[in-house]
Amino acid sequence: MPLSSGAHVLVTGGAGYVGSVCATVLVEKGYRVTVVDDLSTGNREAVPPAAEFIEGDVLDAAPGVLADDCAAVFHFAAKSLVGESVVSPAKYWSGNVVTTLRLLDLMRAAGVDNLVFSSTAACYGEPETVPITEDAPTAPTNPYGASKLTIDNIITSYANAYGLGATSLRYFNVAGAYGSVGENRAVETHLIPLVLQVALGARDKILIFGDNWPTADGTCVRDYIHIRDLADAHLLAASSNIPGVHRIFNLGSGDGFSVRQVVDTCREVTGRPIPAEVAPRRGGDPATLIASSARAVSELGWNPTRSDITTIVSDAWAFTSALGDRAHFARR
Secondary structure, rough: OOOOOOOOOEEEOOHHHHHHHHHHHHOOOOOOOEEEEEEEEEEHHHHOOEEEEEEEOOEEEEEEEHHEEEEEEEEEEOOOOHHHHHOOOOHHHHHHHHHHHHHHHHHHOOOEEEEEEEHHHHOOOOOOOOOOOOOOOOOOOOOHHHHHHHHHHHHHHHHHHHEEEEEEEEEOOEEEOOOOOOOOOOOOOHHHHHHHHHHHHHOOEEEEEEEOOOOOOOOOOOEEEEEHHHHHHHHHEEEEOOOOOOEEEOOEEEEEOOOOOOOOHHHHHOOOOOOOEEEEEOOOOOOOOOOOOOOHHHHHOOOOOOOOOOHHHHHHHHHHHHHHOOOOOOOO
């Protein structure tokens, strides 16, 4: 079900980091984009000016948007903090699972049968082997990952029963920036923006949680994907969804980077010392998390061209340094 040029699409959570970049690329490709976001974690300025923006609850806004010749839904709106999900699971079962279930029913009622869902590689939990492929066992270790896996299972049943054409994309660490859109959260947990905040002087140092892991340099190894490459995958998915089929693709570099490699690259790119301190390991941290994107490359035709660590950090630094005092982070 290819999307025709100028088609109307709904982007939920389109003021967030990933959603806003996807919305920006959709606008650039000539689609008519409506973004719905309650701005609880998103930034109004990240929404592309050419998109229609509705501030509010997705379920309140969706019926009108879906009825307006909507051809596809890109669903990013979600609660996404792992730690918070452990202490406040109700927020994740309600905000993620219940909201998505109701959105799917609204899509059915409106006859919209094309969905791209922002899932997560956290569905796999602690992997038995790396890189992680789509047939790996799913055993999420927190309510956030469990909520996303539950949604994936719901989507599969809706595809089988109601003819929904859908793709779930599972990925770990998205980083980098695209033009004027990058990571700018009030609560930041991702390594690269945290390290760059140290480079800016907004933080005193970066903590490295353990340097005795069974990896090449003793620090954890993680997967990183450039945000623009990720947006490309979402567009490819929407343009190739098949009625009655729910596809799941992992998106990853296939070759992770250690914490120490990331910090060293940030020093090289910024030209700043960036103090780092080794801290005790965090409970539940696996040594290595890398996702295989071989299936996405083969079946979607995905061709990530920006996901080397230097390009990712360089683009993130250009965004972060330009943002300066307008960023959400507090000095500490």
